[in-house]
Amino acid sequence: MRDVAVVATAQHQVAALTGTTEVQLMVPLLNAVRDAIGLTQADIGFTCSGSSDFLAGQAFSFVHTLDAVGSVPPISESHVEMDGAFALYEAWVKIQTGAADTALVYGYGKSSPGSLRDILALQLDPYHVAPLWPTADAVAALQARLLLESGVSGAGELAEIAVRSMRHAVGSPHAVRSSADVTVADVLAEAPVADPLRPSDIAAEADGGCAVVLAAGDLARGLCERPAWIRGIDHRIDAHGLGVRDLTRSPSAAAAAVRAGAGDDRLDFAELHGLYTSQEAILVRELDLDDDLLVNPSGGALAGNTTMAAGLMRIAEAAARISAGEGDRALAHATSGPCLQQNLVCVLEGE
Amino acid sequence: MGDGGGLRADLVLEYPFTRTTGPVIGAFLTGLREGVITGIRRSDGTVMVPPVEYDPVTSEPLTEIVEVAACGEVVSWTWVDPPRPQSPWDEPHGLALIMLDGTDTPLLHGVLVGSAAELWTGMRVEAVWRDERVGHICDLAGFAPEVPGAVA
Numbered sequence: 161m162r163d164v165a166v167v168a169t170a171q172h173q174v175a176a177l178t179g180t181t182e183v184q185l186m187v188p189l190l191n192a193v194r195d196a197i198g199l200t201q202a203d204i205g206f207t208c209s210g211s212s213d214f215l216a217g218q219a220f221s222f223v224h225t226l227d228a229v230g231s232v233p234p235i236s237e238s239h240v241e242m243d244g245a246f247a248l249y250e251a252w253v254k255i256q257t258g259a260a261d262t263a264l265v266y267g268y269g270k271s272s273p274g275s276l277r278d279i280l281a282l283q284l285d286p287y288h289v290a291p292l293w294p295t296a297d298a299v300a301a302l303q304a305r306l307l308l309e310s311g312v313s314g315a316g317e318l319a320e321i322a323v324r325s326m327r328h329a330v331g332s333p334h335a336v337r338s339s340a341d342v343t344v345a346d347v348l349a350e351a352p353v354a355d356p357l358r359p360s361d362i363a364a365e366a367d368g369g370c371a372v373v374l375a376a377g378d379l380a381r382g383l384c385e386r387p388a389w390i391r392g393i394d395h396r397i398d399a400h401g402l403g404v405r406d407l408t409r410s411p412s413a414a415a416a417a418v419r420a421g422a423g424d425d426r427l428d429f430a431e432l433h434g435l436y437t438s439q440e441a442i443l444v445r446e447l448d449l450d451d452d453l454l455v456n457p458s459g460g461a462l463a464g465n466t467t468m469a470a471g472l473m474r475i476a477e478a479a480a481r482i483s484a485g486e487g488d489r490a491l492a493h494a495t496s497g498p499c500l501q502q503n504l505v506c507v508l509e510g511e
Numbered sequence: 512m513g514d515g516g517g518l519r520a521d522l523v524l525e526y527p528f529t530r531t532t533g534p535v536i537g538a539f540l541t542g543l544r545e546g547v548i549t550g551i552r553r554s555d556g557t558v559m560v561p562p563v564e565y566d567p568v569t570s571e572p573l574t575e576i577v578e579v580a581a582c583g584e585v586v587s588w589t590w591v592d593p594p595r596p597q598s599p600w601d602e603p604h605g606l607a608l609i610m611l612d613g614t615d616t617p618l619l620h621g622v623l624v625g626s627a628a629e630l631w632t633g634m635r636v637e638a639v640w641r642d643e644r645v646g647h648i649c650d651l652a653g654f655a656p657e658v659p660g661a662v663a
Contacts, residue, residue, distance in 0.1 A: 179517050217522055278595055287536050288561045289619055291648050293598035294591075298606050301589035302619075309587070309632055355590045355627055399567035403608060403616040404559065407587075 164255050165380040165387030166372055166479035166508065168193040173334040173368030173464045173473070176272035182216065182369075186228035186268055189371040193264070197373060197383040201230045204373075205260025207237045208251045210244035210267035211468050214279055225268070236260070243267055244370060244472030245433075245494030245504050251374055252393055261376045268369030269468035276365055276467060284498060285401060296435075296498070297354035297362055303407040303499045304357050304438035312408055312445075315356070318437040319347035322360035322462065325437075329459025334473070336464040337364035361437040363465035370472045372479070388479035388508040391489075392420030395504035402498065413446040413493070413503035420491075420505040422447060428487035429454040431474035433461045433494045442500060443493060457481065471495065475506050482510040535564045538576045544646040548638065550579045550614050557615035581638035582657055583611035590627035599649045605630045609654055621653035629656070 170192035177185060194200060201207075207229055211222050218224075222239045231237065236259075240247045244267020251263035271279075280296035281289075307313045326342050329335030342360075350358035373383075380387040396412035396419070399405050417423065430449055434440030440455075440462065449455065456462070458477040461470040471494025478490040489509045496502040532540055535551060539562050542549040551562030552575040559573075566573055585607045592603035605622030607630070623639060624630055636654035644650035 217524070278597065281597075285561075287532065287540065288648055291599070292606075292620065293595045294606055294619065295595060298589045298591055302587045302606070302608055305587045305589065305632070352590075355588075357589075401561075401563060401567065401616070402619055403561075404563070404567045 162256055162376050163380070163389055164252055164374055164376050165384070165389045166475065167375045167380050167384035167387050168196040168373040169371070169476035169480050170196070171334055171368065171370040171469070171473055171476055173336060173366045173466050175336045175364070175366055177270055177367040178272070182211070182221070182225050182268055182270060183228045185270075185369050186225055186266060186371070189369050190228055190264070190266065193371045193373050199262065199373065199383070201235065201264075202233070204262050204264045205236065206251055206254045206263040207235055208239065208247040208254070208263060208265050210240045210242050210247040210472065212241060212269060214282060215269050215271050215274065215276075215467060217274070229264070242468070242496050243433075243494050244469050245475055245506070246395065246471070246496065248372060248374070248472060248475060248506075249393060249395060249504060252390060255374060255376050261379055263374040264371065265374060265472065266369060266371040267469035267472040269466050270367045271365055271467050272367050289402065295354065297357060299402065299498050300436045300438065301354040301357045302402070304361070304436060307408045307438050307441065308356055310408055313438065313441045315348060316344060317441060318361055319344040321437040321440050322347045325456060325459050325462040326360070328457055329463035332458050332463065334368070334464055335459040336366045338459060338463060357436060357438070363435045363462045366464040366466045368464070368466040368469055370469045370476050372472065372476055384483065386483045386485065386510050388482040388510060390506060391509045392422070392507040393505070394419035395502065397497070397502040400497070400501065407499050408442065410442050410446045410500040410503060413443055413500060413505070414448070416503050416505040417447045417491070420507045422491050422505055422507050425489060427453055427491055428489050429457055429478070429481070430491040431458060431460060431478045431493065432456055433471045433474050435461055435465060435495070437462065439495070439500055447491065447493065447505070449491070471504065475508070478508050482508055485510070533564065535562050535573065535576070538562065540646040542578070543648065543650040544644045546640050546644065548579050548581050548611060549576050551575060552577050558613065559616045560611055560614045560618050579614050580612035583609050583614070583636065585622065585630070585632055585634045585636060586610050586617050587632060588622065588630045590630065600653070604653065607636075607654070609636060620651055623653040623655045
């Protein structure tokens with residue numbers, strides 16, 4: 161295997177981007193990651209992005225965003241209709257094949273013009289479920305109730321996760337929901353909006369984007385003082401149907417963590433892409449994280465959820481922290497689909 | 512532009528294709544039109560509702576369609592208020608995973624009660640059918656609390 165590292169990251173996330181197109185959003189971010197390491201697009205071997213036509217309301221919307229990259233002279237490029245974390249996986253594979261030594265990866269989403277929780281019904285079974293238009297929050301609530309009533313988690317545990325996210329997010333430049341003084345009692349006093357989920361249990365919706373540059377071997381060492389090396393990366397998927405699996409579990413998350421080697425050595429922190437406190441509770445168990453591990457120092461996806469970028473942002477947050485010397489080994493997680501159906505785990509290390 | 516609210520344009524998304532639903536999903540939808548709920552039997556004898564074409568664990572093709580009960584038990588639920596504009600329901604309603612009697616995987620559908628206080632895990636519910644059925648998941652208007660002693 162080739163050693164591949166994250167050598168530059170940039171992100172922007174706000175509650176709502178109004179009057180700004182996806183191209184206008186991505187131009188400064190793409191320039192920032194390339195400029196940080198002195199590369200131009202001509203130096204990039206492969207470019208891969210993650211975004212959603214369903215959010216943009218336009219087929220092949222990602223093609224427009226290539227205007228922000230610069231595609232003349234022609235570039236080697238690909239796209240996934242998934243979070244940018246899965247685009248990063250494709251880029252990592254491309255570098256493993258030897259077809260590229262560097263890759264530019266980005267993900268972005270603007271969900272504020274529409275109703276994200278309704279749009280996400282379209283990712284469900286088109287015959288049996290989508291015509292009922294269950295919101296994303298309602299589907300997550302069914303999972304959360306199973307978790308609570310099975311006794312695996314308590315309402316207090318979920319509230320503690322919400323509080324931890326909001327406190328960690330204080331001072332995080334990309335968080336859209338933070339609070340230094342919120343308490344568990346405050347969260348438990350909120351009226352449920354998708355019973356049993358309360359507003360603070362649900363990730364704060366955001367618009368934004370994230371860009372990352374990957375480089376292989378000595379090239380990475382030359383571009384960056386302390387590259388964040390990808391020591392393991394894997395993604396797995398569970399069955400699609402909501403009724404056909406135990407929703408209190410996420411076997412694909414556990415399998416991805418094992419195959420990425422997450423448990424092979426001590427972790428300093430983890431960045432999790434849980435979209436609900438209940439999902440974060442499931443992830444901590446499935447990823448077999450120690451009780452005292454620092455989870456989501458950035459606030460995590462709960463503090464700001466840009467659909468199609470929140471997973472890549474977890475990798476970017478972890479990599480930036482390692483490159484800054486604030487940790488040596490971290491787990492970054494990304495999810496896709498309903499109820500933690502598909503999960504990616506990336507283990508990053510400094511040298 | 513003008514009022515600073517950004518550009519606006521109407522857009523109609525179209526899907527100009529027809530699909531056939533095949534022998535498994537098609538059987539389920541045809542059953543709904545006839546007022547019966549069907550599932551599919553796996554090789555271990557368990558029954559999945561709604562039926563799926565392939566076993567989610569072993570990946571083997573599944574073919575044995577079986578008729579199942581139109582009543583069962585709520586295994587998880589949430590409350591939807593306000594109702595969603597695209598959904599088949601005009602009033603606030605429950606949304607639940609319902610394990611129909613004799614089956615092993617729950618079905619997602621609406622529960623037609625007046626408030627969240629009337630919903631609980633383990634409650635018995637029975638299907639409410641629409642009079643005009645076309646072979647669609649919405650041929651089921653939803654599920655209502657079972658009336659004790661009544662024949663489902």
